[in-house]
Each structure stands twice: as C-alpha cells, then as structure tokens.
Amino acid sequence: MSEQHPTTGGAWVPDACTLPTAERPLRLVEFDRFFHAALRGVDRLSPQHLRLRLVGTSQAEDEARDLTARESSCCSFFTFDLSRPGPDALTLDVRVPAAHVDVLDGLAGRARSAAGLR
Template sequence: MNESWASDACTLPTAERPFREAEFDQLFADHLLRFRRVDARTLDLTLDPAGRETAAELTARETECCSFFTFSFSGTTELQLRVTVPPTRTAVLDGLVGRLPR
C-alpha cells in the first residue's frame, strides 16, 4: 500500500502491504461495476455478486489490521459494499478511491 493508504493505525506488516493492495486491485478489476463517493467518510461500491466471497474475506482481513474501517454489505442482484472511516482517516479512504478504475 502506498503512503496515502497505510496510516499509523495500520498493523499490517509493511512487507505485506503491496500484496494487500494487489488484492484490492484484483477485486476491483474483476468485480467492480460502479462506485460513488457519498462524502469524505463514505464510499459506496457496487460489485458483481460473484465477488461476494472474495470481498467478504478481503474486507474481514483488512478490518483486522485497520480497525478504523467499517465495511457493510447489502443487496442480492448487485452486491453493495459501503466503506466508512472516521473523520481522522479520510486520507486513507482517498487512497482507496485513488485505486479504483475509472
């Protein structure tokens, strides 16, 4: 993960961060249908439902090392993933948005 992603609160070892970044990149490449930045603290992702298991497993691991993230899932025909962060971590969410394909 680059500097805009990793914060002082992240407990993932530095050597593992590029691999986690690549996992998110792959999730987005394979399953992202669209996204919307709701506000500075909130990002809504719409994913192909075939990516549900991958997204759930990846976000669970991300929450373990970056407990400030909140990931919530909804939807059946399209998978909705809402990502929220506290006001002090908006730069980390900015980094995630920067990784999304345009």
C-alpha cells in the same frame, strides 16, 4: 505526509495499520485484482462514506467478505458493510472516521484506477 508508505504505493495504507509492512504490497495487489474483476462503480456519498458497486456473483461476495474481514483486523478504523440490493448486484459501503478521510480518498482512487473507471 506521515501516513504515506511509498513502498506500498498509496496513501490509503496509514500508520495505524497493523499489517506487517512486508505484507502490505501483497494486500494492495489483492485489492487491485478484486477491483479489476468485480468493481462496476464508485460513489462518494460523503467525505467519510464510499460506496463500491460490485458484480453480484457469489465469488465476488466471498472475496469481498474475505478481504474486508482481513482489512478490518489490521485497520480497525474501517467499517465495511456488504449488501445485496438486487440478485445481480452487491454494494460495499466503506466508512472511516474524519481523521482517516485521506485514507478513504486513496482507496477510492485506487479502486477507480484498478477497475479502469474515472
């Protein structure tokens, strides 16, 4: 598939991404570390909508805001919405257009793997 980048290890890095190729592995490591530390659950609400349930710490919120802002700047097709449904929880809703569902599939799989979820 043309959207796969074997050097970065994932289908969720599409050709539409403007992040320089050399920086992509570093961004993936940042997401993996974030998912490992903060992710508590993954819900696929629709093919185009993924909800990530996160710990509610201020550190997790700051990291989520930073990562999603940087990711939005290079992959403008992502829509990220961070909310606090309770004092000890955060949710990160990730949406993509239909043309990028495979990218969302890759993100969901990578998140589950990094966090040790099934």
